[in-house]
Each structure stands twice: as C-alpha cells, then as structure tokens.
Amino acid sequence: MSKQETAPSPTSPTGTRVDAAPRNESHARQMSPGFWVKLALMALVNALGLYGVWTAAAVGSWGIVAVLVAAVAVADWVYFSRRMVPAKYLYPGLLLLLVYQLFVMVYTGYVAFTNYGDGHNSTKTDAIEAISAQNERRVEGSEAYPLTVVTSGDDLAFAVVRDGEVEVGDAETPLAPADGEAEGDRVVAVDGYEVLDFAQIAARSGEITQLRVPVSDDPADGGLRTQDGSVSYVFLPVLQYDEATDTFTNTETGTTYTPNDRGSFVSAEGEALTPGWRVGVGFENFTKIFTDDRVSGPFLQILVWTFVFAFVSVASTFVLGLFLAMTFNDPRVRGRKVYRALLILPYAFPGFLAALVWKGMLNERFGFVNEVLLGGAEIPWLTDPWLAKLSVLGVNLWLGFPYMFLICTGALQSIPSDVLESARMDGASRWRTVRSIVLPLLMISVAPLLISSFAFNFNNFTLIYMLTGGGPNFEGSPILVGSTDILISMVYSVAFDSGVKQYGLASAVSLLIFVIVGLISWLGFRRTRTLEEL
Structure with a gap:
C-alpha cells in the first residue's frame, strides 16, 4: 500500500475526523x-x-x-x-x-451665512492679486518691445529681445534668458516653445490681452502686457499692496485702502476696491429677505403664490385623477384599457418638452389656442399676471393628472370587493359608500403620495422656467423675478439671472425652502398615521 493510501485523515483536538473539503471549496470560490x-x-x-x-x-x-x-x-x-x-x-x-x-x-x-457672490467669490489672497493686476497703467516713456507670443502646451508666454538677449516669461514666471533666435529686435524661435502665427493669436486674443508677464521677481518692476499681440509695454500697478500694513495705496492720489469685515478694501471716504473676498456675514442674508423692502416685497408675493400653486396643483390633479380612476374602474365601461392607455400619454411625454409645446400653443399672436380655438383672439395667456398663473395651473393639471389617475386606479383595485358589497347590502347609497368607505381606504395608500406630490410641485422649477420664465416680471424689483415665479425659480434668478450673482442670498432662500417642505411633510405624515387605525 502506498504512503498516500496509508496516510491518516486529519483529526480535531477531540480525535474526530475533519474533512478538508470545505477549506478547498472556499479556496476554489476565492479563485x-x-x-x-x-x-x-x-x-x-x-x-x-x-x-x-x-x-x-x-x-x-x-x-x-x-x-x-x-x-x-x-x-x-x-x-x-x-x-x-x-x-x-x-x-x-x-x-x-x-x-x-x-x-x-x-x-x-x-x-x-457668507457674502459669496459677484465681487466676493474667492479668498483674500486672490483678491489682492486681482486688484493689483487690474489696476495697472503703462509706464510713461517706457520702451516698446516687439512681442512674440509662444506656447508650451496650452500655457501662453511672451518672448522679447531685451538688452540684446532672448527672454521668455509667462503669468507665473518672470522674464528670464532662454535659448532662441531673433531677427533684429523680434524673436522668431525659442527652444521648447511653439511660436503662434497671426491666426492663432487672433483665436486666443482674449487670453493674450489678459496675460501679464512679470518683468522680474520684484513686483514693483511691473509686467509686460499687450493689446494687439505684436507690441508689449511695461505696466506698473497704480494700487500697490503693503503686506506689513495690509493696505493698498494709490500711487497717484495717495489714497489708502484698508480691509473691513465685509471682505473689501475700503478708503476713508467709503470707496471700495473690487473684487473682494468671501467672509461670513451671519444671518444677514436671512434678515435681508424679510427686512429689505426691495427683496421682501417680491419674496412674500412669491412665497404666497408658491403655496397656492403647490396646493391647487395637488388638489386639482388628485380630484381629476380620482374621478377618471373611479369612472374607468367601473366594469360597465367598455374599452377601459384603451382609455387608460390614452390618459397616461401626458405623463409619458417629457415634462420640459410639454411645457415648451404649451408655451407655443399659448402664444398671444400665433398660438394654436388663440388662432384656431378662439378664432384669432389675442388673449395674453403668458403676459398678463393673473392669466399667466391660470395658464401655469392649467398646464400643470394636464401634466399631473395621469400620475394621480394611475395611483388612484391601483388603490381602488386594491379595495376588497366584499367590503363594498357589504355596504350595498346594508343600504348605503353610492355617495355614502364613496365618502365613508372608498375615500378612507384610498387615503391610506394615497396620502403619502399626495405629500410627496406637494413637495414636488413646491419645487417644480422645470414647468415655471420652460413655460413662463417666471414672468411677467415685477416692475422696479432689484431681482429679476415675476408673477409666476415660485421660490425655487427665485433661487435660480438670484443666483444666475439678476445681473449680480448673489449665491449667499440664494442659498438662504434654499434653506428656507428645505425647512418649509420638511415641516409640511412632517406634519402631513404625522397626520396620515391616524389613517392606519382603519
């Protein structure tokens, strides 16, 4: 008998035989x-x-x-x-x-809780650099340097002949000697760089005119700048920064600018330099919403309309969806499957495209509604404040009722038929059955969805933006908002559309939206718990 055949099986400390197969199987699974x-x-x-x-x-x-x-x-x-x-x-x-x-x-x-926005969108260090670069003047009588624009990868640089020597520098590196060739007083080639031709310079003219190349390591020596990509001049900053005193000084007027707690350098006369930097402002953005008349007026109107829009949208779509669900849940209606399929088409169509289609149909002069249905009338559906609100609610009803129709159909079909049969045998009328049995049982499953629908419509930015753009606009408001704006579209306008971007104020309104929707949802879900007793 071989050694393999006579080898004893592995045993446990108690002397029982242990099978090695599980270990091998685990190893096999690993590999x-x-x-x-x-x-x-x-x-x-x-x-x-x-x-x-x-x-x-x-x-x-x-x-x-x-x-x-x-x-x-x-x-x-x-x-x-x-x-x-x-x-x-x-x-x-x-x-x-x-x-x-x-x-x-x-x-x-x-x-x-910050002043983040246009003019205050970065750090203090970036603001100091930007102020120094933006407030420069050409040194009177300074030499004009024939300029060659070169690139290293995507980075632009300037090449000039200075004191008979080829020098190259970019935005981060001062002018320094480099290996290259010059014809007269203009550089024609630089090792490691590509010389741009006229077409390339024209294509990147914006970047080239913004580029500033330091003349030396000393910022007081100024930097080279160009307006046409062919000739450069030495520019010196009019506002010079003193790191020891943390101030800017105007070299022409002697005015001193000191930093304040608002993220700006300000003179004694109150003149502020731009840009500033981002700092904390506490609850100022929140108090501005309610205390600044220019903002509080539009905000309160938009707040009321947002609640009305969300509530009416949920109520109207639910009532219409429930009515249609109950109608087509009746077995006496023929072709129910076809009707149900047709009724969900608005829900299947993308919402933003539907809003754009309705915007064209409601056009005052060329829209289908005025031209065809109303015989050439010129009704300002989207430019009159009240008609615009009715139009928004009507379009949202068309978009939203299929969803309510679907959930109500499912909820109705889940109600046990023997419960309804018992009600009829007890002599309950159809209305009594609907009011006392169908609706309470229906609300058990539908109520949470109604709450979520309210939250969705409270932030239904797409419909407002695509259909009316929030208009017609309020006159005299510093914020570009209008009669059909809701809070979330107001946030967008404050942050992007009102000329001066105010991200801090927009974020404050966003937090208010979060608190309002969260509170309403909490109260709604707490209320719906009473339905569980059914």
Missing part, C-alpha cells in the same frame, strides 16, 4: 471567475481614486484628497472582507448620498 472580475473592478476603482487624489493634490484641495483616500480605503475593506456582506450593497448608496446629498446640503448651509 473563481467572479473573484477575478471583482479584482479587476476594484483595481479600476483604485486607479480612478488615485487619479482623483493626484489631481486634487495638484491644486491644493486637501479636503478632497482626504475624502478620496478614505472612500477608496473603505471600498477596499468592504469588498475584500468576508464579514462585510451587507455593506457591499449599502456602501455605493451611502457614498452617493454623502457626495450628492449631505455635502450639497452642508455646503449650501455654509454659503447661506
């Missing part, structure tokens, strides 16, 4: 094709994570670096651990929740 697929996917995740870390570190975003390192490390731990099976399913959702929900909420809350 299965699924394991290699998981390994490849995690390698891709790690590669993307490392690329993100490298990119964030290059621009000094150390907070993003820390988050990416932690996210990748946790992902490796979760997906290579045998004990983290539930986390394998939860982790992607939790990560997306953290990035796209919690972070956005926290950052919006932070911005709401």
